[in-house]
Amino acid sequence: MPCIHPTDRIFVAGHLGLVGSALHRELLSRGYSDIVVRRRSELDLRDDAAVARFYAEAQPTVVFVAAARVGGILANLQRGAEFLHDNLQLQNSVIWGAHQAGVRRLIFLGSSCIYPRDAAQPMAETALLTGPLEPSNRAYALAKIAGLELVQTLRQQFGHDYLSVMPTNLYGPGDNFDPNESHVLPGLIRRIVAAKREQQSEVVVFGSGQPRREFLHADDCARAIVDVAERMDAGTLAGSSIGRAGFSHINIGSGDEVSIAEVARCIAELVGYAGRLRFDPSKPDGTPRKLLDCTLLRGLGFRPRIALVDGLRQTIDWYCQMLDQQSALLRR
Numbered sequence: 001m002p003c004i005h006p007t008d009r010i011f012v013a014g015h016l017g018l019v020g021s022a023l024h025r026e027l028l029s030r031g032y033s034d035i036v037v038r039r040r041s042e043l044d045l046r047d048d049a050a051v052a053r054f055y056a057e058a059q060p061t062v063v064f065v066a067a068a069r070v071g072g073i074l075a076n077l078q079r080g081a082e083f084l085h086d087n088l089q090l091q092n093s094v095i096w097g098a099h100q101a102g103v104r105r106l107i108f109l110g111s112s113c114i115y116p117r118d119a120a121q122p123m124a125e126t127a128l129l130t131g132p133l134e135p136s137n138r139a140y141a142l143a144k145i146a147g148l149e150l151v152q153t154l155r156q157q158f159g160h161d162y163l164s165v166m167p168t169n170l171y172g173p174g175d176n177f178d179p180n181e182s183h184v185l186p187g188l189i190r191r192i193v194a195a196k197r198e199q200q201s202e203v204v205v206f207g208s209g210q211p212r213r214e215f216l217h218a219d220d221c222a223r224a225i226v227d228v229a230e231r232m233d234a235g236t237l238a239g240s241s242i243g244r245a246g247f248s249h250i251n252i253g254s255g256d257e258v259s260i261a262e263v264a265r266c267i268a269e270l271v272g273y274a275g276r277l278r279f280d281p282s283k284p285d286g287t288p289r290k291l292l293d294c295t296l297l298r299g300l301g302f303r304p305r306i307a308l309v310d311g312l313r314q315t316i317d318w319y320c321q322m323l324d325q326q327s328a329l330l331r332r
């Protein structure tokens, strides 16, 4: 018996974001048709009174919390206060509001940055709170850890089927390519495509190029999240080795890691850019490695389908098409 039923009304919070939009598509493709979404202009998820009114009106039975204030390493360093405040506020409204409205099942999305900076690799779910966090994204990580704790305590206190998932670094079409906000892959794609089109002789890559990251396509992540939502309930989690150790969440990763230098070279090759990549050590490297141990997820049968090189090609194509459409519109 699937843990989400065809008759459930599902609220995807953050349905226009990278992973929220992939989740929305994945749910529709699996035949779930009663899906509720709200744009930011219709519902400010940080406003608990507005969220409570929304729950009372829309009456969802399942909630995916894919909404968050997110950004790359520079945005996290420059605006830690907003990352902490907005995420705490949003989580409290959406998760606590779900509890008060009697939502039956909830999946909260965290991030692999919740783990200690120097955690042993790959990082199992049990590595949480075993050491100091990476300073560059500590504010965001602390907000996510608080959300995870809220989900876990609601489950323990009230027996709700509420779970958290911790995805690795995600990417794909529809990502945020803003130069000040973006994560590494959209940031590099934007600059390398511009360098190719404008025949620039070099592209700057932040940091030393040595940090290693595990990347997962947003569509694969969405599949994994719906697999978890369909197959895992609080009882199954409690019976797993992670649950027995008192941990509340499930890692979602690809199992493959790559250095920033390698991925920058791969993007340059896919774009056909032959100029120089210049590493800028004045920009922060962040965590040296962030590889997740996904034993629990693999136990549910999940395997990623989109290889990094294919996902990057698809994302670059999407981005170039979007640029071309924008310049066609400007020429009109």
Ligand code: GDP
Pocket: 071, 072, 073, 074, 113, 137, 169, 182, 183, 184, 185, 187, 188, 204, 205, 206, 207, 211, 213, 260, 283, 284, 285, 286, 287
């Ligand atoms: P993180 O995984 O939380 O550290 O987030 P990011 O995706 O922002 O950064 C990952 C790594 O890529 C860090 O070591 C950055 O220094 C490096 N990096 C290299 N070029 C870029 C870039 O253009 N943008 C971003 N955000 N990071 C970059």
